[in-house]
Amino acid sequence: MKLIPVIMSGGVGSRLWPVSRKTHPKPFMLLPDGQNLIQKTFLRATGLNNVAEVMTVTNQELFFKTEDEYLRARKVRSPLSFILEPFGRNTAAAVAAAALELESVYGSDAQMLVLAADHLIVDQPAFAKAVSKAQTLAADGWLVTFGIQPEYPEVGFGYIEADTDMPLGDGLKVQRFVEKPDLATAQEYLTAGNYYWNSGMFCFRVGSVLDELRKHAVDVLEAIRVTLEQSQLSEGDMHRCLRLNVKHFAEVPDISIDYALMERSDRVATVPCDIGWSDIGSWNALSELTAADDTGNRLEGEVLVHDARNNYVRSPERLTALVGVDDLIVVDTPDAVLVAHKNHAQEVKNIVSQLQKSGHDAHLLHRTVHRPWGTYTTLEEGERFKIKRIVVRPGASLSLQMHHHRSEHWIVVSGMARVVNDQRELLLNTNESTFISAGHKHRLENPGVIDLVLIEVQSGDYLGEDDIVRFEDNYGRA
Structure with a gap:
């Protein structure tokens, strides 16, 4: 029985700002153990039995970044497939696209295991056992969801109410899905014993989920x-x-798979499980991955504390000091600092909303931005100038491009650069440079075997990243 894990990577993780941003979202955040969530999800998927391939549904801007993380993480070479969305259209669209694509490749009897790219599961053997149980139910035509055994009355999760009068082997028939409750209701659910946290993970036979989509969400499917x-x-x-085609994808209804299908179908089952699951939905949840000291402080980076208790500090790049404060979250990045009380961790997303409304780039980009060819870091910018550090990987190249409003001066710091500058092509070694006038077609390539590092000085009336015309590109962006 072929199993295809489908990794859904579409969320921004706004509660984890300023580390999580649109171009570097939550799945790519580095955890204390040196891995990120998308690597862990990929390894978890490839560690299962009978995996035919790993499919990922993600935004097209994150394709190369995702592929790089898989290459760094994987221990065995396995087939990969990607469905690239031009913009988010919610989970029903993603599940439907994955199911139709898998049907065309493997047929209707293949099974798809839908996983979130930004969840943490620490008990791999228990997870594998739960997947095996789900596969048995899926083979009989059930749409299976994984219900997490609740540990406390959580108000931040949706719940699944299971029908204990209808056991289905190792699973239970789902009676209903419940929205996030208030604290008193969550306590009632915990006491009742037949309510589970909705993990957002699913297992379907491809033919079964397509049949149910035809019944309950035919507009999405078509x-x-x-x-x-x-x-x-x-x-x-x-x-x-x-x-995915931009024009037609824009016509797909924007609805979650829960609303479109799972809450409407009478063929939904749940596998209750205890797998060490967390959705890492806030800085409080992430802080639990760092051990606390004798005063309850959880500290990452160079941090000094005096008369301070129960704080979480993440400061990987510079010294941070806390004096006389309790119960704070402090997250330092090169261009933004978050200070929040632990009781208000869920409200960080409101800051992201303010940044979006004001048009501030801090909700989109870090100072270091990943591109298919490498990275660039904005070192300094001001009126009519911007200075960047550019790193191009061996064998990679930027697009053949042109800018209307800015000129650029490139100085090689290390490595070798092959440069197209208007009508000229030249090789630049360390300490050599070239000047590119506005309106000139140009291209930068690394022909060597080590990283090419250069400093770019931009000058002009407008220095936005959208002042770019691409003529040729190795990564499909022209």
């Missing part, structure tokens, strides 16, 4: 079917990539 017919597919050795 809109996705049209989108796939007009989308661009590229295939390579153990690699398949489907870029």
Whole structure:
């Protein structure tokens, strides 16, 4: 029985700002053990039995970043496939697209295991056992969700009410899904014993989920079917990539798989499990991954404290000191600092909303931005100038491009650069430079075997990242 884990990577994780941002969202946040959540999810998926491939549904801007993380993480080489969304359209669209694509490749009897890219599961053997139970139910046509055994009355999660009068082997029939409750109601659920946290993970037989979508969400299914017919597919050795058509994808209803299908179908079952699950939904949850000292402080980086208790501090790049404060969250990044009381950790998303409304880039980008060819870091900027540190990986190249409003001066710090500058092509070694006038076509490439590092000085009337015209590009962005 073929199993295809489908990793859904679409959330921003606004409660984990300023580390989580649109171009570097929650799945890519480095955890104290040196891995990130998307690597852990990938390893968890590839560690299961009978995995035919790992499929990922994500935003097209995160494709190369995701692929890099998989390459760093994987212990065995396995086939990969990607469905790339031009923008978010919620989870029903993502599940429907994955199911239709898998049906075309593996047939209706294959099983898909839907996993969130930004959840943490610490008990792999228990997880594998729960998946095996879910597969048995899925083979009989059930849409299976994983119900997490609640440990306390949590008000931040949705709940699943299971029908204990209808056991289904190792699972239970789902009676209903419940929205996030208040504290008193959550306590009632905990006492009742037949309520479980809704993990947002699912296991389906491909044919079964498509049949149920036809019954309950045919508008989603048909809109996705049209989108796939007009989308661009590229295939390579153990690699398949489907870029969804922008125009048709915009017509797909924006609705979650819970609302569109799971709450409407009468073929939903749950596998209750205790797998060490966390959705890492706030800084409080993330702080639990760092050991507390004798005064309850959880400290990452170079941190000094005096007469301070029960604080969480994440400061990886510079010294941070706390004096005489309790119960704070302090998160330091190169361009933004968060200070919040632990009791208000869920409200960090309100800051992100303010940044979005004001048009501030701090909800989108870090100072270091990842690109398919490497990274760039904004070192300083002011009126009519910006200075960047650019790192280009061996064999990689930027697009052949042009800017209307800015000129650029490139100085090689280390490595070798092959440069197209208007009509000229030249090789630059360490300490050599070139000047590119506004309006000139240009390209930067690393022909060497070590990273190319250079300093770019921009000058002009407008220095925004959208002042770029691409003529050729190795990564499909032209």
